[in-house]
Amino acid sequence: MSEIKGGLIANPTVIQPAPSRQADRTPLVLIHDGSGLIFSYFWLGPLGRAVYGISNPNFETGGEREGGLPQMAQDYIPLIKSVVPSGKVLLGGWSLGGLLALEIAHLLAKDSDLNASGILLLDSAYPKFASEVKTRDHFDRAPSSSNAALGAQVQAAFSSARRMIDEWKPPTWGDKDTFPPPAILLKATDYVLGQGDEVATVDIARQTQRLGWDEYEHKFIRVVLNISGHHFNIFAEDKVQELTRKVMMACTMLETQS
Template identity: 85%
Template sequence: MPDEPNKGGGLMANPTMIQPSPSRQANRTPLVLIHDGSGLIFSYFWLGTLGRAVYGISNPNFETGGGFEGGLRQMAQTYVPFIKSVVPSGKVLLGGWSLGGLLALEIAHLLAQDNDINVSGILLLDSAYPKVAREIKTSDHFDRALSSSNASLGAQVQEAFSNARKMIDEWQPPIWEDKDTFPPPAILLKATDYVLGQGDEVATVDIARKTQRLGWDEYEHKFIRTVLYIAGHHFNIFAEDKVPELTKKVMMACTMLDTQF
């Protein structure tokens, strides 16, 4: 994977165009992908052509290492204007890997009251429901996500992961209280393999791996319409040998959400 922070780090504008819309497919709903726990979006540049405009949002506090006192909700509030700067009206698809999927859900909740934008669907890229009871010995294994040989960048990524863990632990998933509104339909892209632990440890990201929807059945809203399986474990789904299949499944998910099944 590329190491350069300008491939989606804090040095780039927010949002960053990852793929332009092909002229003959300009009417397809744009996709906005939110960063994972690293705060970066460089992994999304590995995706093959999706046939629509694709934007990425990275953590604007990545370089300073600053967190968000208001947690994931404050992050989502910060990201709404970024999205509206490229999709001021009409339909939009939101998604993200891991933490990015949680942020996509939070942003969708905020945009539910927006008269100009319609979130037509959410892509959860191996994003597990974080409120599953933890009754087994776990390990974070966040070091597996670090691919950079740059010590400074690696320290910034580690700080971002530390902030992300804290915010996820404190996060209360949004509830749609209006009886006439519901979460947008979602598709879960679920990794088939477990991260290898040490001894009897299970990686935190795999606590709900054995459940069909990565624990989301415990969420009040049953918004996941279907599950598409992708090769690999949580931290290597963007590996070179796996990204062609991932691209195919992301395209499939976008098409399904576009047509509302």
């Protein structure tokens, strides 16, 4: 594993190096979820390409940015370019990470060196989905949060992420010749709390085919792949093999479409 700095993995970090026989495959950069951490991505099996992870540099101070998700995305572009300086890149992430991947892709649309050729949404719902269903946040702590201090930091990061998501205005591609990169959504099939009068915030659009993204003005999701489990356990030991297979499939499809 990469060098640890200040309790966090060096940023960005190599999650999977490119196999020698597949060095020409488009690299995948995975952005942290609401915890600000990327430890979950290390559970994925081999994806047949270079895989990098971006964690939140502000994790130890709560994870928030004054400029919200757009500023966070802007800050992450130099990190991405430090490992993929030019050519094509696939962007993705779990939950909040998928929203940040979309923001980064929007910024890279004007970049002359690096092209975001596809987006991988790991159970990232459209947070502006209109619903009258009563919801509440339900955050499982990271596996390593038996450490009380780390657990508290993770919870603070989730709270900051919720505030930034609530304030977020999804990006608009205004140029008639510019469109979002194609995306593939990996959608968890189960509800966190079940289907009652109250659901977890992450499940507000679970009943829709594209997790509410049909309400977004840009129809960029090309394929939806169902994955076992609910939002918080898709990386569990009994589910990660299927998740790996679907992530590999999605990357291959996006690489073919680009």
